[in-house]
Amino acid sequence: MSTATRPGFPHRHLLGIEGLSPLDIAALLDRADEAVEISRQIEKKRATLRGRTQINLFFEPSTRTQSSFELAGKRLGADVMNMSVASSSVKKGETLIDTAATLNAMRPDIIVVRHHQAGAVHLLARKVDCAVVNAGDGAHEHPTQALLDALTIRRNKGRIEGLVVAICGDVLHSRVARSNIILLQALGARVRVIGPSTLLPPGIERFGVEVFTDMRAGLKHADIVMMLRLQRERMNGSFVPSVKEYFRYFGLDGDKLREARPDALVMHPGPMNRGVEISSEVADGAQSLIREQVEMGVAVRMAVLEALATHLPNA
Amino acid sequence: MTTLLTNARLLDPATGREGPGAVLVRDGVIADVHWGRPASLPEGATVIDGGGHVLAPGLVDLRAFVGEPGAEHRETLASASAAAAAGGVTTLVCMPDTNPVIDGPAIVDFVLRRARDTASVNVLPAAAITKGLAGREMTEFGLLSEAGAVAFTDGLKGVTNAQVMRRALTYARDFGALLMQHVEEPDLVGDGVMNEGEMASRLGLHGIPREAETILLERDIRLVRLTRARYHAAMISCADSVEIVRRAKEDGLPVTCGVSINNLVLNENDIGRYRTFCKLSPPLRDEADRGAVVAALAEGVIDVIVSDHNPQDVETKRLPFAEAEDGALGIETLLAAALRLVHAGAVPLPRLLAALSSSPAALLGRPAGRLAPGAPADLVLFDPDEPYVLDKRELRSRSKNSPFDEARLQGRALLTLVGGRVVHRHEAA
Numbered sequence: 001m002s003t004a005t006r007p008g009f010p011h012r013h014l015l016g017i018e019g020l021s022p023l024d025i026a027a028l029l030d031r032a033d034e035a036v037e038i039s040r041q042i043e044k045k046r047a048t049l050r051g052r053t054q055i056n057l058f059f060e061p062s063t064r065t066q067s068s069f070e071l072a073g074k075r076l077g078a079d080v081m082n083m084s085v086a087s088s089s090v091k092k093g094e095t096l097i098d099t100a101a102t103l104n105a106m107r108p109d110i111i112v113v114r115h116h117q118a119g120a121v122h123l124l125a126r127k128v129d130c131a132v133v134n135a136g137d138g139a140h141e142h143p144t145q146a147l148l149d150a151l152t153i154r155r156n157k158g159r160i161e162g163l164v165v166a167i168c169g170d171v172l173h174s175r176v177a178r179s180n181i182i183l184l185q186a187l188g189a190r191v192r193v194i195g196p197s198t199l200l201p202p203g204i205e206r207f208g209v210e211v212f213t214d215m216r217a218g219l220k221h222a223d224i225v226m227m228l229r230l231q232r233e234r235m236n237g238s239f240v241p242s243v244k245e246y247f248r249y250f251g252l253d254g255d256k257l258r259e260a261r262p263d264a265l266v267m268h269p270g271p272m273n274r275g276v277e278i279s280s281e282v283a284d285g286a287q288s289l290i291r292e293q294v295e296m297g298v299a300v301r302m303a304v305l306e307a308l309a310t311h312l313p314n315a
Numbered sequence: 316m317t318t319l320l321t322n323a324r325l326l327d328p329a330t331g332r333e334g335p336g337a338v339l340v341r342d343g344v345i346a347d348v349h350w351g352r353p354a355s356l357p358e359g360a361t362v363i364d365g366g367g368h369v370l371a372p373g374l375v376d377l378r379a380f381v382g383e384p385g386a387e388h389r390e391t392l393a394s395a396s397a398a399a400a401a402g403g404v405t406t407l408v409c410m411p412d413t414n415p416v417i418d419g420p421a422i423v424d425f426v427l428r429r430a431r432d433t434a435s436v437n438v439l440p441a442a443a444i445t446k447g448l449a450g451r452e453m454t455e456f457g458l459l460s461e462a463g464a465v466a467f468t469d470g471l472k473g474v475t476n477a478q479v480m481r482r483a484l485t486y487a488r489d490f491g492a493l494l495m496q497h498v499e500e501p502d503l504v505g506d507g508v509m510n511e512g513e514m515a516s517r518l519g520l521h522g523i524p525r526e527a528e529t530i531l532l533e534r535d536i537r538l539v540r541l542t543r544a545r546y547h548a549a550m551i552s553c554a555d556s557v558e559i560v561r562r563a564k565e566d567g568l569p570v571t572c573g574v575s576i577n578n579l580v581l582n583e584n585d586i587g588r589y590r591t592f593c594k595l596s597p598p599l600r601d602e603a604d605r606g607a608v609v610a611a612l613a614e615g616v617i618d619v620i621v622s623d624h625n626p627q628d629v630e631t632k633r634l635p636f637a638e639a640e641d642g643a644l645g646i647e648t649l650l651a652a653a654l655r656l657v658h659a660g661a662v663p664l665p666r667l668l669a670a671l672s673s674s675p676a677a678l679l680g681r682p683a684g685r686l687a688p689g690a691p692a693d694l695v696l697f698d699p700d701e702p703y704v705l706d707k708r709e710l711r712s713r714s715k716n717s718p719f720d721e722a723r724l725q726g727r728a729l730l731t732l733v734g735g736r737v738v739h740r741h742e743a744a
Binding site: 196197198213214236237238239240241242244245248249 | 445446451452453454455456457458482485486488489542
């Protein structure tokens with residue numbers, strides 16, 4: 001992967017999709033396409049980040065995102081260290097700023113951060129000298145998820161522009177939904193959101209999306225059906241009355257999927273709640289891209305790390 | 316099966332039209348309405364002579380507590396529906412305050428099956444807004460509606476948690492569900508057992524301020540403004556509440572409200588020497604408030620009249636006033652008691668009947684409450700003038716806690732039809 005042939009990535013951090021131009025996004029996706037090829041070879045290791053230190057700082061547990069970033073960093077030759085909240089000094093009362101300062105003193109080159117509060121990653125980015133990647137901040141953004149979703153769509157449909165993408169479920173609490181809405185619209189897709197009103201953020205129609213509370217109507221002619229995870233604590237009467245009722249009206253099963261285009265593809269950021277937001281029949285069916293999303297996740301993260309590395313001192 | 320009800324004074328509350336005429340009933344629905352001229356007799360039709368009395372759509376009562384399941388000693392679906400039929404009520408909405416609570420599709424189904432097998436009038440279950448009426452987690456509005464729940468209410472309780480109410484309204488909007496809120500703030504009710512004021516102070520009883528009602532009502536209306544969901548205040552009882560609802564309607568909000576028959580024709584003085592049959596929720600207010608709700612009914616600010624039928628037995632009523640349960644019988648005397656307002660010249664008969672039949676039917680989105688071809692043949696023939704003194708021993712209800720015992724009433728249901736079938740016929744003494 002050489003950087004000479006493509007436009008440079010003009011950002012020091014990746015804090016969100018917001019602020020990226022369509023060109024920035026397309027360049028990252030192109031870079032990720034190449035990373036897919038690398039990951040499919042027996043020799044998966046590159047030297048782009050040799051000598052660099054990458055810290056994965058996770059204030060919220062996440063097996064899959066953390067391992068995806070870890071693998072991406074290692075394939076590019078970086079030394080990767082995982083720090084999770086359970087073993088950190090945050091539990092002992094250290095503030096986010098103190099943690100940032102402490103880590104900064106260890107001279108990392110890249111910090112990958114996940115935090116349960118929206119804006120926490122931005123705050124941390126202002127206090128460190130290295131590159132920062134947002135691996136999810138509260139209900140705000142999860143840019144690498146949106147990028148991997150876009151890569152998956154582009155590789156399967158050949159394009160993103162003009163596609164009808166329905167994002168379904170708990171949009172209110174979803175950073176995946178927010179990043180995807182921004183990215184997909186930037187690349188010219190028509191985005192719909194579907195969910196009960198209790199799980200739709202107020203003012204969502206001002207995002208330029210079409211809003212549906214009737215799932216069947218919202219799925220009509222959709223090219224892509226993107227399901228969101230519903231957290232267990234929201235299933236029993238607080239936001240929706242029960243799993244049974246949620247699945248009945250907002251769970252994706254084969255019957256509802258037939259409302260979408262026959263060649264519609266199904267996505268889910270994982271981990272799935274089978275029988276809550278998606279049936280096993282659909283999750284494991286021929287239209288599902290869910291496994292492929294995981295593979296694309298590593299590739300996209302390699303592309304992001306590599307793009308940010310071009311701005312590191314002595315690069 | 317064809318029946319012609321002839322020689323009647325027809326009154327269609329949905330249009331306000333009234334005049335002499337006849338109604339043809341075929342296969343459970345109104346086949347034709349003849350205004351003015353006498354109709355020719357279709358072959359094989361049974362003729363019922365209306366004797367010049369008023370023929371109108373049967374009453375639709377949005378609020379009746381039935382003890383089934385769980386308190387069958389107080390009332391069953393069979394006894395409640397017999398009382399309803401005798402009072403000219405052809406549809407009753409039963410409250411979810413049963414044991415078990417009507418908060419799941421299976422219990423809705425149970426009530427509908429029991430009603431089908433034992434009740435003589437239409438019984439439509441209202442389901443709980445929150446599971447177990449606990450005020451915390453909302454119920455399955457979608458699945459409950461599909462099972463046959465026609466509205467949602469926590470019955471005797473208001474939903475007090477504002478976040479729960481906001482989410483319930485928001486969620487209900489997606490399903491077009493109707494929420495009927497009991498507007499009473501329990502913390503302000505506190506130890507109160509009757510209207511707050513001089514009367515309570517003289518009786519040495521704790522009062523319930525009007526603000527227990529108005530604060531919850533105003534809060535709810537702000538939540539309606541936020542969520543744009545349909546909202547029905549089950550019963551209001553005072554002048555301030557009337558003004559709150561009036562303003563909400565003027566602002567174009569999807570707000571409606573009801574009033575209990577008790578608050579229209581009784582006031583706090585009827586408590587007299589601690590009559591527990593007049594211990595109610597909302598409490599009977601003073602005469603000025605009663606006058607205000609009657610005027611609001613005449614004007615249309617109040618949409619519906621409910622019986623708030625709540626059977627209680629001696630174990631729950633023959634107690635010191637403060638320890639007695641709230642509630643009074645009401646479904647069998649609903650029409651006669653309401654006619655007091657007509658006899659007093661306070662509310663015209665068509666308006667009264669609209670609040671008792673066409674308006675509540677429209678709120679539920681049902682075709683009843685109209686004298687028009689295609690509407691169900693749920694009808695009541697009544698003499699609005701017949702005077703009598705109520706004897707509670709003659710009431711069909713299993714309980715006898717009527718605040719109208721020994722009261723002079725004027726107006727009686729002579730004949731009640733549900734789906735074209737005669738379910739009540741008054742035998743003259």
